[in-house]
Amino acid sequence: MSDKREAVAKAIREGQNRAGVSNSVDTSQFDNLAQMFQHCVDRAKASPATSCMGQTLSYQNLDTLSAQFACFLQQELGLKKGDRIAIQLPNILQYPVVLFGAIRAGMVVVNTNPLYSERELEHQLNDSGAKAMVVLANIAEVAAAVVPRTGVKTVIVTEIADLHASVKRLLINNVVKHVKKMVPKVSFANALGFRQALAKGRSGKFEAADYAQEDLALLQYTGGTTGVSKGAMISHGNLIANVLQSKELFESYGLKPTQELFLAPLPLYHIYSFMLSFVVMMQGNHSVLIPNPRDLDSVIKEMKRWPWTGMSGINTLFVALCNHPEFASLDFSRVKVTLSGGMALTAGAAKTWEEMTGTQVYEGYGLTETSPVVSINPGGANQVGTIGLPLPGTEIRIIAENGEDCGIDERGELCVRGPQVMMGYWQRPDETEKTIRSGWLHTGDVAIVRDDGYMRIVDRMKDMILVSGFNVYPNEIEDVLSSHPNIRECAAIGVPDEKSGEAVKIFVAAKQGDIDKEELKAFLRERLTGYKMPRYIEVRDELPKTNVGKVLRRHLRDEELAKKAS
Structure with a gap:
């Protein structure tokens, strides 16, 4: 182990010890x-x-x-x-x-x-x-x-x-x-x-x-870089481990067995809400399922009906609820914890939520491929703007582009090893080999580990777009766009959006004549889930490309950032 990697591991261990979080997890309780x-x-x-x-x-x-x-x-x-x-x-x-x-x-x-x-x-x-x-x-x-x-x-x-x-x-x-x-x-x-x-x-x-724990339990599909989604193979052992790892953090929030009521507005088909429902059950607690979180009136109705003590959500939901005219009048006296994941929690959303409810939002980080939780802010030691400390039994490496380990406060790709890391991608050994190398899952996210052991996401290496907590892969959108009879070339990128974190913007060039944007939107609606739909369409004569003809998404993103800065 390199000196830099050891320094990162030591900072994490010491941070966990200060916060009362274990360094390891016993997953042998259940087969x-x-x-x-x-x-x-x-x-x-x-x-x-x-x-x-x-x-x-x-x-x-x-x-x-x-x-x-x-x-x-x-x-x-x-x-x-x-x-x-x-x-x-x-x-x-x-x-x-x-x-x-x-x-x-x-x-x-x-x-x-x-x-x-x-x-x-x-x-x-x-x-x-x-x-x-x-x-x-x-x-x-x-x-x-x-x-x-x-x-x-x-x-x-x-x-x-x-x-x-x-x-x-x-x-x-x-x-x-x-x-x-x-x-x-x-x-x-x-x-x-x-x-x-x-x-x-x-x-x-x-x-x-x-x-046994090694047997496959769940195929959880995630966006595909090749234009089609791929199934993350989650074993019984992966989920058991992540439930037990997360359960310890739940206890740090002062939650008591059989006495808590959790609101579950996020869809259970999403791995974040799916796994958290298991953690609530492990404490013998009560979950209230909300069928449509986009119907804010129905969410408010359930908040009024039940004496809830905790909930999970994402940044867009917190913002929307805080802006609802009835939210401020709700009774928050029993609330112990609000958990955030799926997309970055903004400082403004966290501050407003705390001012209105009297409780902090605890942000975590995870991926479909990690069943999903990698890290979270523990109770009594919350640091807004970070993704907290790694869960018990979770190893972290920060790797530079040259493959060498990064040290404290040095940015590089976040890599994860632990019992919650998936078995691989269903029937896609080539994709598995790209993602899991020498036992380490390469997340594609750029992070730093601070000297107190807390982690922060600073950028993303992948072209993936994160819309309200859902992964959207440009290749998939471009694959659909390319099937349109009048699209010669195209590109999809993510642009900042106050409500959804990021929104999809597409750039298109026609084979001949003009492109009818409304017709193109109708074409895409038939082929893409709603959250993958482009919010912005820009028609160009040509798109920036490399010498070998590959469209430069990074160049387009830089142009958008420059526009915003000016």
Whole structure:
């Protein structure tokens, strides 16, 4: 180990010691996620586990319902250990039932963004080899269009209130379908309702899958540098480790087992919210699921309804809530912690949140490929503007462009090694080799480690654009743009945006004549998820290129920064 690397490691160890954070983590407590789930159930059977739209499931309810779904998967669908099941659901009660049912039956979960376009969903279903899919009726139109072109054999369709009490279920589902007209008319060749699936699994008993920490648990898709998304292979051991690593930090916030209520406005299909939901369960605490965080009135409504003590969010959500006319009148007296991740927390957002709620925002850092948390600010030792200290058992290196180690306060690429680092990319060994080298995950983010052990992200090496916490890869946008019949050359970059952190801007040159921007937007809307849509379009005769003809995105970014500075 070089002197510089040792100096960084020493600063981190000493920083962890001062903050009361362990340097290591014992991951041997559970062999797999099903064991961890059973531990949570045994610990807090009668306690509320999760609520949504006024309906609550206890840990015992979650145990019973997920067992029924596991039985259905095995006995009715004949799915085997390692088969993939896609989940395309917002934050509703069905999500944890399906998730834990799949895990207990030995399935590999494929989280699927409900906002996906046909192109994106078709790729993910085919790439993962999913054999079954669970989808909310409200958003099933895209799935109905693409499933016939995939290997999905069975689609389980759920309506939004399927797990509510009978009278309320019928009322809500009928209003959503017939009054609000929010459910499109679609059909699948081989489909059944979610409640039918539970009924079919009610009379049988599932066979607990025998698997170890090394077995694959989750395919979590992330944007692809080659124009298509790739599946990060997250093992049972990866998730168990990250839950146990993060649980220690949760305890530093003064959170007590079975006594806390966490608001969960961020989508569970995103790895950040997904993993945090496990941490809340490990303490036997209660999560309130919010189906649509973009509907700020619904978020405020839940904040009023529940005596919440903590929540997770991202910078854009904090800003939007603080600007809501009713936010200042809420009762924040019970709030102990607010966690931020997914995108950089701005000093202004952190300050305003603390002024209005009386509580600090604790920022962390992670990646899909690290299951996801790498570091976080611990309770009682928060430093706004940093990403905190590495989690227990997490090693950090800062590497210069020449491959040598950087020392204290020297900027270089942040590299991570630890039990939470993914197994690799699904069926993409070449991409895995580019990202994980000699056991170290290369994040593509430029960071420094300070002399107190805290870390700060200062830049990004990758061309990736971060829009409201979601990764957007320029290659994917450019791949779609290039398929337009009148685009000769194109480029996509990220530009600063007060609301979303960054926004997508595209530069295009026509093959002939002019480019109709409105027509181009319509073309892109059919092929890209909403957050990937360009906010700005600039038409040029030529784009800056290298001597070999490669478009210089960096040059375009520099031009945009120069414009802003002037």
